[in-house]
Amino acid sequence: MKHRPVLDVSELPTYAFGARSPMWWGTLGFCVLEGTGFALAAGAYLYLAFLNPQWPLSAPPPDLIWSSLVTVVLIVSIIPNYLSKKFAEKEDLPRVQVYLIVVLAFGLAAIGLRFLEFGGLHVKWDQNAYGSLLWALLGLHTVHIITDVVDTIVLTVLMFTRHAHGKRFSDVGDNAFYWNFVVLSWLPIYALLYWGPRL
Amino acid sequence: MRLRPSAAALLLLPLTGCKGWQSALDPHGPGARSLETLFWIFLAVLATVWALTMLGLIASLRARRSAEADPLSDDPGTEAGMGRAVTLLVALTALTVLALTGISYAYQKRFGDKREDVLTIKVTGHQWWWQIDYEDAQANRSFTTANEIHIPVGEPVRLKLESSDVIHSFWVPSLMGKMDNIPGRQNVIEMQADREGIYRGQCAEFCGWQHAHMSMLIVAKPKSEFDAWRDRQIASAAPPADDERRRGEQVFLTSPCIMCHSVRGTSAGGKVGPDLTHVGSRLTLAAGTLQNTRGNLAAWIVDPQRIKPGTNMPLIQVEPQDLNALVSYLEGLK
Amino acid sequence: MSEAYAAPDPKELRDHQVDGPELTTRLARTWGTKRGLIGALSTVDHKIIGRRYIVTAFLFLFLGGLAAAAMRLQLARPESRLIGPDLYNQLFTMHGTTMMFLFAVPVMEAFAVYLVPLMLGTRNIAFPRLNAFSYYVYVFGGLMIWVAFMLNIGADVGWFAYVPLSGPEFSPGKRADIWAQMITFTEVSALAVAVEIVVTVPKQRAPGMTLDRIPLFVWSVFVTSFLIIFAMPAVMLASTFLILDRLIGTHIFNPAEGGDALLWQHLFWFFGHPEVYIIFLPATGMVSAIITTFSRRKTFGYLALVLSLIATGFLSFGLWVHHMFTTGLPQLGASFFTASSMMIAIPNGIQIFCWIATLWDGRPVFRTPLLFVLGFFFIFVAGGLSGIMLASVPLDTQVHDTYFVVAHFHYVLIGGAVFPLLGAVYYWYPKIVGRLMDERIGRWHFWLAFVGFNLAFFPMHITGLMGMPRRVYTYQHEMGWDNLNLLSSVGALVFFLSFVVFLWNVITSARKGAVAGDNPWQAGTLEWATSSPPPPQNFDRIPVVTNREPLWAERETLSVAAGLSVDNRELIVSTVSEARADLRESSPEPSVWPFIAAVATGITFIGSIFTPWAAVWGSLIVGVTLIAWFWPKGAKEDEK
Numbered sequence A: 001m002k003h004r005p006v007l008d009v010s011e012l013p014t015y016a017f018g019a020r021s022p023m024w025w026g027t028l029g030f031c032v033l034e035g036t037g038f039a040l041a042a043g044a045y046l047y048l049a050f051l052n053p054q055w056p057l058s059a060p061p062p063d064l065i066w067s068s069l070v071t072v073v074l075i076v077s078i079i080p081n082y083l084s085k086k087f088a089e090k091e092d093l094p095r096v097q098v099y100l101i102v103v104l105a106f107g108l109a110a111i112g113l114r115f116l117e118f119g120g121l122h123v124k125w126d127q128n129a130y131g132s133l134l135w136a137l138l139g140l141h142t143v144h145i146i147t148d149v150v151d152t153i154v155l156t157v158l159m160f161t162r163h164a165h166g167k168r169f170s171d172v173g174d175n176a177f178y179w180n181f182v183v184l185s186w187l188p189i190y191a192l193l194y195w196g197p198r199l
Numbered sequence B: 001m002r003l004r005p006s007a008a009a010l011l012l013l014p015l016t017g018c019k020g021w022q023s024a025l026d027p028h029g030p031g032a033r034s035l036e037t038l039f040w041i042f043l044a045v046l047a048t049v050w051a052l053t054m055l056g057l058i059a060s061l062r063a064r065r066s067a068e069a070d071p072l073s074d075d076p077g078t079e080a081g082m083g084r085a086v087t088l089l090v091a092l093t094a095l096t097v098l099a100l101t102g103i104s105y106a107y108q109k110r111f112g113d114k115r116e117d118v119l120t121i122k123v124t125g126h127q128w129w130w131q132i133d134y135e136d137a138q139a140n141r142s143f144t145t146a147n148e149i150h151i152p153v154g155e156p157v158r159l160k161l162e163s164s165d166v167i168h169s170f171w172v173p174s175l176m177g178k179m180d181n182i183p184g185r186q187n188v189i190e191m192q193a194d195r196e197g198i199y200r201g202q203c204a205e206f207c208g209w210q211h212a213h214m215s216m217l218i219v220a221k222p223k224s225e226f227d228a229w230r231d232r233q234i235a236s237a238a239p240p241a242d243d244e245r246r247r248g249e250q251v252f253l254t255s256p257c258i259m260c261h262s263v264r265g266t267s268a269g270g271k272v273g274p275d276l277t278h279v280g281s282r283l284t285l286a287a288g289t290l291q292n293t294r295g296n297l298a299a300w301i302v303d304p305q306r307i308k309p310g311t312n313m314p315l316i317q318v319e320p321q322d323l324n325a326l327v328s329y330l331e332g333l334k
Numbered sequence C: 001m002s003e004a005y006a007a008p009d010p011k012e013l014r015d016h017q018v019d020g021p022e023l024t025t026r027l028a029r030t031w032g033t034k035r036g037l038i039g040a041l042s043t044v045d046h047k048i049i050g051r052r053y054i055v056t057a058f059l060f061l062f063l064g065g066l067a068a069a070a071m072r073l074q075l076a077r078p079e080s081r082l083i084g085p086d087l088y089n090q091l092f093t094m095h096g097t098t099m100m101f102l103f104a105v106p107v108m109e110a111f112a113v114y115l116v117p118l119m120l121g122t123r124n125i126a127f128p129r130l131n132a133f134s135y136y137v138y139v140f141g142g143l144m145i146w147v148a149f150m151l152n153i154g155a156d157v158g159w160f161a162y163v164p165l166s167g168p169e170f171s172p173g174k175r176a177d178i179w180a181q182m183i184t185f186t187e188v189s190a191l192a193v194a195v196e197i198v199v200t201v202p203k204q205r206a207p208g209m210t211l212d213r214i215p216l217f218v219w220s221v222f223v224t225s226f227l228i229i230f231a232m233p234a235v236m237l238a239s240t241f242l243i244l245d246r247l248i249g250t251h252i253f254n255p256a257e258g259g260d261a262l263l264w265q266h267l268f269w270f271f272g273h274p275e276v277y278i279i280f281l282p283a284t285g286m287v288s289a290i291i292t293t294f295s296r297r298k299t300f301g302y303l304a305l306v307l308s309l310i311a312t313g314f315l316s317f318g319l320w321v322h323h324m325f326t327t328g329l330p331q332l333g334a335s336f337f338t339a340s341s342m343m344i345a346i347p348n349g350i351q352i353f354c355w356i357a358t359l360w361d362g363r364p365v366f367r368t369p370l371l372f373v374l375g376f377f378f379i380f381v382a383g384g385l386s387g388i389m390l391a392s393v394p395l396d397t398q399v400h401d402t403y404f405v406v407a408h409f410h411y412v413l414i415g416g417a418v419f420p421l422l423g424a425v426y427y428w429y430p431k432i433v434g435r436l437m438d439e440r441i442g443r444w445h446f447w448l449a450f451v452g453f454n455l456a457f458f459p460m461h462i463t464g465l466m467g468m469p470r471r472v473y474t475y476q477h478e479m480g481w482d483n484l485n486l487l488s489s490v491g492a493l494v495f496f497l498s499f500v501v502f503l504w505n506v507i508t509s510a511r512k513g514a515v516a517g518d519n520p521w522q523a524g525t526l527e528w529a530t531s532s533p534p535p536p537q538n539f540d541r542i543p544v545v546t547n548r549e550p551l552w553a554e555r556e557t558l559s560v561a562a563g564l565s566v567d568n569r570e571l572i573v574s575t576v577s578e579a580r581a582d583l584r585e586s587s588p589e590p591s592v593w594p595f596i597a598a599v600a601t602g603i604t605f606i607g608s609i610f611t612p613w614a615a616v617w618g619s620l621i622v623g624v625t626l627i628a629w630f631w632p633k634g635a636k637e638d639e640k
Ligand code: HEA
Pocket: B049, B053, B092, B093, B094, B096, B097, C276, C277, C279, C280, C322, C323, C341, C342, C344, C345, C348, C349, C350, C352, C380, C381, C383, C384, C385, C386, C387, C388, C389, C390, C391, C392, C396, C399, C400, C401, C405, C408, C409, C412, C413, C416, C417
């Protein structure tokens, strides 16, 4: 077929931030499917909690101390995370570098605290169904923290090398988006696992 | 041993291959009967829907526009007409499914309440046979049997369904719909037979190797006969009547059989396999796999794995002369 | 907000500076796939991957079909000793698992991967490397379970693997683990493709392709992708829980320790019901495409069709309990699911009626694709109506887990998905291969398939009502099911033959078929605007769309957008609703890392069947491969 040009796209930018970027939609897609996974896992936990006359099964509720610290660290990390995104949109490289490192520090702290948290559970995964689901939910979330921390490490390294330009800034925005998801998905799980049994 | 006439007639049933003794289309109880009616109602409605749809489809295959017509063009009149037709059909569809939902619910409610004061039987699924416990307020009138449920005609009985291992499903199509036996839970259904007869049922949920050979018989008989049967089943096994059988009993009691099987009144108290106290009175062996004949009984003991590969009864070496005695003994457990 | 407008690079060649064959060859060089093994493993061309996907899925159909043939041989006679229980259980598990997870879902995604970018007028799918990865993961999952079957450790617990039968106590050995990991493999791949589609459709449409101009096939896979995103996590969670119970001793499904056997069923069917629409909805997209083209009339009720796709998608999440009516759930709750199941007849009815209306006011052209669609109507509607029977709680207590259900789901799966799919093969084969399939053999194929299918599966309704449960390796003569089963087996043989005819047609037409040209069926959508088979860049210039059927609106010339780079892999990113051109983004170059990452993922999954530590060490390796995959080495944009 013969072509009849009716539109000139040569002046269009080659990348953009937020919902204009396909990567943002991809990240959203993964957040939604992983969020569904969390919701269903929490549903399974609640299902067994309602089915069993006693819950938690033959175990005191898990300690609050470490998990609450994790929660605080995650919530506070939202601030540097937000700033990393904001300065990425301004393509302000030095500040992006700084805030990425701060976010990373928070992420690593959260992982460290999470391991202490596992120590404060009074039940093993192979003891009963309560223990199994407790470990499964925590494990699932821990995998998400680790994934995003690794992602952030890679991005940080990129931002300190010759790759730090253009579309990379958009990637910083998407990374921040995903970290928000990791933090937000934690809050209901925290409430469910740590406060639910105390009600 | 001579069989009582009615039992003998019943025994012939499976041999003559009576169709419908395990069929949802040949109901013999109120439950299955209303389900059959419901089925025909649905079929009539839905077959009509299908036929009308196909008629519409065939009618639509005539060419109604010229070969040159622009595929993007449309005639507003036709378009509006088709719009109205589709709307109407969708409305009809909605009404039909609404009606069907209502009818379905009305029938479902019939199976809702279950009486507590009727004969209650616990049916436990095992890989791959059924344990049947007749419960009674008087402990000494409770008893256990296997793969064969006798019920009085014309009375509802209550079945408590449980499982000892995996999920099974209790299904006797000519009497009632099915219900699952799920480990860790108990389901209850009510069942009733209107006429004397033998109805076959079969496990409906896939449960492993011998899911295909996990059937049971429902024997419905008049109340008086049922009571007589129950009294005989409550009794412990009668002592062996002759030397051959006495020797058979010895063979049995000194063999590994007793690790798995019980014969009330003897020291055999195993719980892994079917209760054999009155095994001789049952119509089939190994959950409907074999007719209960002397030859089949011997064949089963000699090599259960050939008859029912994977069954949880192992092959146990029995000397040939012992085998005869053993079979005579078991046969005599009426 | 600052925006980095890339100043047009004077050295960079743009597509308004060249034209004709030169443009074609230059673009083909930019978008092409290198020769050789590394080139083949590195490709990110959605057409090459889509083609592989389609062929692989059909190979699995044949394997699954061979398993079915073996089952029908065994069931042809009562108490046949041909196949014992162990093998039979593996056969139906492999059959069901293969058909659902390795054939039906992947084949629909395969067509989407091939067609969606072409129909949208773009040059590649979003995240093409992820696309390559998803294909390899899928192949490894399928290979694993079939190799295990050959080694006599095939899965044997049915395609929905109910616990406790599939749990640690009653399925010792590795069979159930292999099944569960295969699920993980295929779900990873399905989810990856779903995310690609969910991004490609809103973001990469040709300028001007507003929401009401998206081809119905694209709508159908778009909705399907959402179903995948919301449904598949359930089965991944279920299979992961099962693996945990089996390998590290958790008790999630163990009633003795506070777990529950029905939890599995809820999780599985929360996925399993949407799953059947994941298979069916893309097939409706194929039906829409074929009906429109062969009626020579634009689709009647486009909006209604789109809305019923969406409605079906929503409703499908409220039906899962209809697979559990005999588990003893509370009565009232169960009847809610009767109502919701029956309600789905409404969107399905809308679709059927709109298609019939399109045919009504059209000028039907009876070529093989349309024949298969007519077969679809005949069979699918019957299957849908038997679904309405199953939806009734009391009726289902009689027919659940019998051959009546087997009949229902083959009517809907084969009638509703395989028939449209075969039509789709005849329809798009010329685009993919460049030659038309033989019409005469096509007719033979259709009639053999149609007659064979009904002969094989209609009698199953009756055997089911006569009391025959499913998944039995044999039955006794006294049951009176002999003749009906024999009939089914004969029918299955005829149906099998039809596939041999089909295979023959596919193979011979590739060499001897009539040359297709760009648009052999005079269809209206964009995939027909380019050559057959399409060049690596799909389109020399990105089309600009002004009508739902662009090629019917403009028959001689194609409105296009100009200004994209010729030497870089650039494509247009558009806005979500109006599809205005928004960005010139570059699409990733070929890379072998997705393949390596898939190998590492495969090793991790398989290793974790044997030791939980494989999951830990394996993820490290996978992590490394993923970093290599995303590391921007040599990407052209970095060298500026
Ligand atoms: C492509 C796959 C597909 C499709 C589209 C469907 C469609 C439907 N299915 Fe089916 N189903 C399966 C695949 C599918 N199913 C599979 C694989 C299983 C078994 C799984 C297993 O156990 O292994 C199953 C099992 C299954 C069950 C469980 C049975 C049991 O195990 O006991 C039920 C119960 O409600 C059911 C119902 C329905 C309904 C109501 C529809 C509806 O969507 C149908 C709607 C369509 C129509 C109704 C026809 C068109 C409409 C009209 C022409 C309008 C006029 C209509 C009326 C007035 C009613 N299906």
